[in-house]
Amino acid sequence: MIEKEQIKFLKFPKEDVLNKRKDQIDRFLELQRALSLGNLEHQKVKIVFVDDSGFKKVETTIWGITDKEVILKQSTIIPLERIISIS
Numbered sequence: 001m002i003e004k005e006q007i008k009f010l011k012f013p014k015e016d017v018l019n020k021r022k023d024q025i026d027r028f029l030e031l032q033r034a035l036s037l038g039n040l041e042h043q044k045v046k047i048v049f050v051d052d053s054g055f056k057k058v059e060t061t062i063w064g065i066t067d068k069e070v071i072l073k074q075s076t077i078i079p080l081e082r083i084i085s086i087s
Contacts (some may be wrong), residue, residue: 002056007076010051016081017050030086031070035062048084055084 018024037043038061047070048057058078064071070078 004060038062049082
């Protein structure tokens, strides 16, 4: 578990952690669902992602999604291709 305030200090490799196109599409759909939950019901989600030193998990609200990154509070960003799962 990591605090969202610590994410800005992490280093992220460029390659995608998910190899299959279907998994990448499913990840994006899950992120869109989580964004709706955050905006409509102020519900937090758990995001599992990988930085240059290994697996991390954060519990937070998703504020926005672009085609390359997920935006959390205080302009904290996680690259989309580094996210393994959202729950």
